[in-house]
Amino acid sequence: MSEFKIDDTVDITxxxxxxTFVKAKVALEELDEGQILxxxxxxxxxxxxxxxxxxxxxxxxxxxxxxxxxTYDLIVEKVGD
Amino acid sequence: MAADFAxxxxxxxxxxxQKNNFSLRLRVxxxxxxxxxxxxxxxxxxxxxxxxxxxxxxxxxxxxxxxLDDIDLVKAALAEGEVEPGVCGPRVRTxxxxxxxAICPSGCIDTYALxxxxxxxxxxxxxxxxxxxxxTGCQNNCxxxxxxxxxxxxxxxxxxREENCISCxxxxxxxxxxxxxxxxxxxxxxxxxxxxxxxxxxxxxxESWDTVHGYIVSFGGLFGNxxxxxxxxxxxxxxxxxxxxxxxxxxRFFEENANPGERFKFTLDRVGREKFEQxxxxxxxxxxxxx
Numbered sequence: 001m002s003e004f005k006i007d008d009t010v011d012i013t014x015x016x017x018x019x020t021f022v023k024a025k026v027a028l029e030e031l032d033e034g035q036i037l038x039x040x041x042x043x044x045x046x047x048x049x050x051x052x053x054x055x056x057x058x059x060x061x062x063x064x065x066x067x068x069x070x071t072y073d074l075i076v077e078k079v080g081d
Numbered sequence: 082m083a084a085d086f087a088x089x090x091x092x093x094x095x096x097x098x099q100k101n102n103f104s105l106r107l108r109v110x111x112x113x114x115x116x117x118x119x120x121x122x123x124x125x126x127x128x129x130x131x132x133x134x135x136x137x138x139x140x141x142x143x144x145x146x147x148x149l150d151d152i153d154l155v156k157a158a159l160a161e162g163e164v165e166p167g168v169c170g171p172r173v174r175t176x177x178x179x180x181x182x183a184i185c186p187s188g189c190i191d192t193y194a195l196x197x198x199x200x201x202x203x204x205x206x207x208x209x210x211x212x213x214x215x216x217t218g219c220q221n222n223c224x225x226x227x228x229x230x231x232x233x234x235x236x237x238x239x240x241x242r243e244e245n246c247i248s249c250x251x252x253x254x255x256x257x258x259x260x261x262x263x264x265x266x267x268x269x270x271x272x273x274x275x276x277x278x279x280x281x282x283x284x285x286x287x288e289s290w291d292t293v294h295g296y297i298v299s300f301g302g303l304f305g306n307x308x309x310x311x312x313x314x315x316x317x318x319x320x321x322x323x324x325x326x327x328x329x330x331x332x333r334f335f336e337e338n339a340n341p342g343e344r345f346k347f348t349l350d351r352v353g354r355e356k357f358e359q360x361x362x363x364x365x366x367x368x369x370x371x372x
Binding site for chain 1: 186247249250251254255257280283284285286
């Protein structure tokens with residue numbers, strides 16, 4: 001994770017689809033363009049679907065990190081206001 | 082007026098239990114109707130029917146309680162709103178479709194455009210029995226492709242484009258078939274596992290895939306008195322032209338081999354599925370040589 005300067009993190013492991021995406025989207029709205037958010041999510045449906053939804057919103061995905069504990073961190077750069 | 086039920090039925094007039102009343106089926110393509118069409122349908126249902134419509138299981142609209150004596154008036158009124166009667170009986174029925182890639186984020190093909198093409202090519206064509214086309218945009222299969230005599234499912238064939246890849250790891254997790262593995266920054270796709278769902282492409286943040294959008298076609302589906310899942314012969318058809326040649330060949334095979342009143346599945350069972358498969362493979366490979 002050290003290769004990215006994380007500005008904020010959000011944990012979406014406590015919610016289920018479609019709230020996973022909504023929670024991530026709200027966290028992204030708090031940021032300024034170019035800032036980087038780390039989204040902590042569960043394996044399974046969240047990691048299958050949330051990256052694509054973030055992409056469709058127009059943000060830039062930088063990396064998906066496997067924490068090897070059944071969770072992942074998706075590193076996203078905010079695009080747009 | 083002599084009640085010629087065969088002619089009436091061809092024009093989509095379904096006889097009701099109530100004497101001299103018909104439920105008029107309308108021509109709908111790919112499940113879309115314009116606001117103008119809807120307004121006219123509402124007006125006709127109000128004026129000539131019982132003030133309501135029925136949505137059929139295959140994306141058509143029927144106006145019940147149309148009176149036999151009003152048929153010509155009803156047809157003329159509908160024509161003002163660009164609405165035509167549909168069909169029933171032994172012919173190509175409503176071409177159904179999901180919203181496809183024009184609207185749906187999961188769609189891999191333009192289902193509505195394809196439905197219009199197929200409708201223009203085959204709608205109402207006389208055959209030994211009913212013949213149904215259904216088009217679904219992706220593996221989610223909202224439109225249940227395999228329950229049709231000829232089902233079409235959109236897909237994406239992928240090839241990794243190394244120069245764009247940032248090795249983010251998203252595609253490996255997006256794939257539900259376990260077809261993608263990443264090692265030392267290199268992605269490999271197991272073609273035996275890939276089901277052309279396109280989820281890797283849709284989730285990729287840097288468009289690191291070369292793609293071909295194409296068609297997975299199934300034959301002989303049924304979902305009525307008998308239930309049968311249509312089966313695929315060619316795993317993936319790369320172009321629309323090739324798809325049409327295959328549809329032509331399937332319809333021709335049905336026309337030439339089916340007994341009256343026999344659905345496609347039963348023709349295939351009786352004549353021999355391998356004979357049909359051979360025909361389809363021939364059409365598929367001939368075309369490839371021409372290209």
